[in-house]
Amino acid sequence: xxxxxxxxxxxxxxxxxxxxxxxxxxxxxxxxxxxxxxxxxxxxxxxxxxxxxxxxxxxxxxxxxxxxxxxxxxxxxxxxxxxxxxxxxxxxxxxxxxxxxxxxxxxxxxxxxxxxxxxxxxxxxxxxxxxxxxxxxxxxxxxxxxxxxxxxxxxxxxxxxxxxxxxxxxxxxxxxxxxxxxxxxxxxxxxxxxxxxxxxxxxxxxxxxxxxxxxxxxxxxxxxxxxxxxxxxxxxxxxxxxxxxxxxxxxxxxxxxxxxxxxxxxxxxxxxxxxxxxxxxxxxxxxxxxxxxxxxxxxxxxxxxxxxxxxxxxxxxxxxxxxxxxxxxxxxxxxxxxxxxxxxxxxxxxxxxxxxxxxxxxxxxxxxxxxxxxx
Amino acid sequence: xxxxxxxxxxxxxxxxxxxxxxxxxxxxxxxxxxxxxxxxxxxxxxxxxxxxxxxxxxxxxxxxxxxxxxxxxxxxxxxxxxxxxxxxxxxxxxxxxxxxxxxxxxxxxxxxxxxxxxxxxxxxxxxxxxxxxxxxxxxxxxxxxxxxxxxxxxxxxxxxxxxxxxxxxxxxxxxxxxxxxxxxxxxxxxxxxxxxxxxxxxxxxxxxxxxxxxxxxxxxxxxxxxxxxxxxxxxxxxxxxxxxxxxxxxxxxxxxxxxxxxxxxxxxxxxxxxxxxxxxxxxxxxxxxxxxxxxxxxxxxxxxxxxxxxxxxxxxxxxxxxxxxxxxxxxxxxxxxxxxxxxxxxxxxxxxxxxxxxxxxxxxxxxxxxxxxxx
Numbered sequence: 001x002x003x004x005x006x007x008x009x010x011x012x013x014x015x016x017x018x019x020x021x022x023x024x025x026x027x028x029x030x031x032x033x034x035x036x037x038x039x040x041x042x043x044x045x046x047x048x049x050x051x052x053x054x055x056x057x058x059x060x061x062x063x064x065x066x067x068x069x070x071x072x073x074x075x076x077x078x079x080x081x082x083x084x085x086x087x088x089x090x091x092x093x094x095x096x097x098x099x100x101x102x103x104x105x106x107x108x109x110x111x112x113x114x115x116x117x118x119x120x121x122x123x124x125x126x127x128x129x130x131x132x133x134x135x136x137x138x139x140x141x142x143x144x145x146x147x148x149x150x151x152x153x154x155x156x157x158x159x160x161x162x163x164x165x166x167x168x169x170x171x172x173x174x175x176x177x178x179x180x181x182x183x184x185x186x187x188x189x190x191x192x193x194x195x196x197x198x199x200x201x202x203x204x205x206x207x208x209x210x211x212x213x214x215x216x217x218x219x220x221x222x223x224x225x226x227x228x229x230x231x232x233x234x235x236x237x238x239x240x241x242x243x244x245x246x247x248x249x250x251x252x253x254x255x256x257x258x259x260x261x262x263x264x265x266x267x268x269x270x271x272x273x274x275x276x277x278x279x280x281x282x283x284x285x286x287x288x289x290x291x292x293x294x295x296x297x298x299x300x301x302x303x304x305x306x307x308x309x310x311x312x313x314x315x316x317x318x319x320x321x322x323x324x325x326x327x328x329x330x331x332x333x334x335x336x337x338x339x340x341x342x343x344x345x346x347x348x349x350x351x352x353x354x355x356x357x358x359x360x361x362x363x364x365x366x367x368x369x370x371x372x373x374x375x
Numbered sequence: 376x377x378x379x380x381x382x383x384x385x386x387x388x389x390x391x392x393x394x395x396x397x398x399x400x401x402x403x404x405x406x407x408x409x410x411x412x413x414x415x416x417x418x419x420x421x422x423x424x425x426x427x428x429x430x431x432x433x434x435x436x437x438x439x440x441x442x443x444x445x446x447x448x449x450x451x452x453x454x455x456x457x458x459x460x461x462x463x464x465x466x467x468x469x470x471x472x473x474x475x476x477x478x479x480x481x482x483x484x485x486x487x488x489x490x491x492x493x494x495x496x497x498x499x500x501x502x503x504x505x506x507x508x509x510x511x512x513x514x515x516x517x518x519x520x521x522x523x524x525x526x527x528x529x530x531x532x533x534x535x536x537x538x539x540x541x542x543x544x545x546x547x548x549x550x551x552x553x554x555x556x557x558x559x560x561x562x563x564x565x566x567x568x569x570x571x572x573x574x575x576x577x578x579x580x581x582x583x584x585x586x587x588x589x590x591x592x593x594x595x596x597x598x599x600x601x602x603x604x605x606x607x608x609x610x611x612x613x614x615x616x617x618x619x620x621x622x623x624x625x626x627x628x629x630x631x632x633x634x635x636x637x638x639x640x641x642x643x644x645x646x647x648x649x650x651x652x653x654x655x656x657x658x659x660x661x662x663x664x665x666x667x668x669x670x671x672x673x674x675x676x677x678x679x680x681x682x683x684x685x686x687x688x689x690x691x692x693x694x695x696x697x698x699x700x701x702x703x704x705x706x707x708x709x710x711x712x713x714x715x716x717x718x719x720x721x722x723x724x725x726x727x728x729x730x731x732x733x734x735x736x737x738x739x740x741x742x743x744x745x746x747x748x749x750x
Contacts, residue, residue, distance in 0.1 A: 056455035080431035125549035176551035212397035317392035
């Protein structure tokens, strides 16, 4: 939580140096805290302990209230941190912050649920050159909306105004997520077996990786963020095509709600043997992390069609096929490896939970590699 | 954990745009991960589950191994996040990173223990304009050293190379700490009573707040970071005086080890009724957060002498007394409010744990304010 500043600060004498004079506005910081409180509270269940003005956020792990009864036998905490990379630059450039908070939450909670657990709490770090409360509030609202969608408490955050590190309009975002998994339910890569099926969940677009390359392509090809390019419209799209900014700022899909609900449906059987969130190093680089050294994953790219933004970027940047695969998700943002006899029912459940699911391939004996058959 | 990049990346064809060409070096990222692994592992107890290449870090909350036996009845998770502000600019300017990791850990764990619990795990987010593995390794080593001192696992982190947000040498750091407290042992501001004694623990210097003002004073007064100023030497200091950089980059004191050990010594009695980590808004702004609306804290400034760096900064910046108090810790970095009958023994224990302790004042009936009697 941003530290509440002293309310007793007297106006400093004009001749001496002051903190405010060094570019840090305590007043704007206070106003920002007031603005975001309701967004934070909107994410709080009874598991969050009231701690107004406290130095840290408090969250009950075990709880005996009737509605929320839960006690862990061997609780394992899961924690991870991630940012949104230079996607924030596009948000700043277009003054569109309504989705960037979801990007931040998604980058973290999607990593977290890979381990088999559920996200409990989230904290954000926002650094900026100049603290404009109304602008940052839009980011925090987006963070809170995404946290609610994942039943995750936005427990705190820090906002740092650092005029000499960041340009006046520049920003950076980092997120931290904590979750819990019952030890016996934690994902275990050694359980993956030949014959297991690999399912892919459709991405919502570029998500939050590779934006340094995206921005280089925009510059190189003279693309216009505000322009509606016909080739960006997905097949069957009705109405005017989306602008390039619409497509590139589509928030990263939150897989956590579906993945957590799926796991709740299989309390006894461990039907999912591995999972992967497809981020920085593409499908191969990430799915590999779900394998052990004696199995390979064979992926058939004809199982799905990348959304139009990928061929669009590739063409305008003359980007090599292999480079595209190594940098972008290419249409699949999350993978599940599952026992073959349950693949159909898992696919069905995920569809009912709102996911678009592709049967991408299978596990075979191997060397811990992902082998891709190009489309 | 920084995502391991795909090991199969082929050199891209020269005509197309590439990720590496956009200023992000996957190779340097991989080399950095190799360099920091041993530092991270040096902080891991058996409570950290092996999860090489995993998407998130895993930490056992309850554990039944003989040496570490512990089971929580009503565990409450505590979490907070903070950065080091523009102190990082001084570290970059002087190429001194050996203490800045401790600053980052201290800013977080000191906030965490205020709630009565103990820190369990830490994660870092490092953003930079250019990833120089050897430079960032010095930061991570300092983070790991501080984590070990607090018996806290460095469970993961993220390193973001963002050439368009940060200048080539610029950096930002954010930290994130998670701890646990048994519900019945959590700090509760309503327990503070008139008659309670306020103890202060000496700070190691400016800590990690107010550096935008510090840097403005340096510029304004033409101070030289490399120069040894005689007036910066503490009373009784032997040998040559420290340089301004020595003093300003002294890492923030880690109070967590002493505070946690103190609490372990009073398992049944709740002798400490409130605590405060003195950061951004000074003694009054932070100690106030430990009070409830019916009590005041009366503080007598003659109980301690601020280290030489504070009068030095004040004089060179002609900073108002009140502004100094509102921005800096002025020599006290952490406060404990305790029952009067235990004050002497608590003071004694803290001294034996290596703290310099001041009896700063007491609690009286009031309105939730901190009233300071100037020295």
